[in-house]
């Protein structure tokens with residue numbers, strides 16, 4: 001791996017800042033802008049990680065958060081799926097709890113469970129005691145981004161953060177949750193505390209994304225993975241303003257912003273209105289219907305069911321063709337899964353999806 005020079009990227013995040021790479025040939029960036037590039041772009045949420053043998057090899061003996069905070073390791077893991085599949089974008093190997101960790105919140109990632117919070121946040125005093133994120137603390141992630149920009153050539157790099165609601169769910173529940181009952185109790189019973197918490201988490205996400213943009217990422221994705229647990233009414237009143245603050249705070253950066261959640265069919269209109277250029281769609285809503293809900297001003301990303309990758313090549317091909325056909329209704333289409341790659345997925349099944357998508361007419 002060659003060491004990039006410090007002149008590869010600069011500290012400015014303005015649209016014409018000296019550090020922003022110009023990638024005019026990127027199919028991903030074109031589709032995210034709502035254009036129809038020469039071939040359809042494809043990448044996979046969770047493409048860097050658990051399903052790859054080369055990932056399991058380099059991770060041996062290193063904890064998940066330690067891996068995220070070791071720049072050359074995070075860089076190597078991010079590059080692995082780009083080398084193997086020839087996907088149209090890299091996604092930074094990190095986790096949505098990384099900014100909490102570097103801000104000083106007690107959080108660990110427990111194998112087989114997910115993120116676990118040492119002291120759950122359940123009162124106004126807990127919210128007030130949450131540490132703020134110093135951009136300097138994000139240095140290991142920014143360093144990984146700078147290494148990647150030097151290695152990726154013409155492949156764009158997607159940075160990301162967890163949206164305020166999804167982060168709040170981990171903080172309030174103390175870990176992964178099926179029903180989000182403590183989170184929903186707090187948002188309804190103590191709305192002032194709730195809004196104070198989400199405002200803090202919006203600032204955290206904004207600082208984390210700004211640091212990634214300053215270091216050179218070409219696009220960002222805001223993961224509100226668990227927002228689908230909410231009614232549209234509650235989403236609009238209690239969550240959307242905070243996600244909108246994050247997305248609006250990046251408007252001047254000149255990078256496409258994708259907004260994604262699972263089970264968000266009823267929220268697609270609102271998630272687009274929150275300020276996304278691209279709305280990520282899970283497999284439950286076909287893309288032609290999704291574009292009706294999201295409107296003509298935004299591109300779509302999705303939406304192959306990750307479980308379909310276990311059904312054999314013929315089924316996968318049929319489903320990919322259907323999704324690409326339905327995606328023609330949208331102004332731009334970034335092909336992806338409807339959620340992350342499942343751990344047992346055969347990497348060859350993903351390789352076949354990439355080859356097929358690249359061979360299909362853009363339409």
Ligand code: CP3
Pocket residue numbers: 044045046047048049050051064091092093094095096097109112113114115160166176223225340
């Ligand atoms: O699973 C792996 O690929 C190994 C590395 C790993 C990640 N997160 C990478 C990651 C591990 C062990 C985690 C822990 C974690 N964090 C879990 C449990 C995962 C598991 O099944 O073991 C969970 C649920 C989280 C919280 C989290 N992280 C959420 C809700 C999201 C948003 C995306 C989603 O899946 O809904 C993340 C982001 C995340 N974690 C990415 C990666 C590589 C995002 C970038 C991408 O899509 O590639």
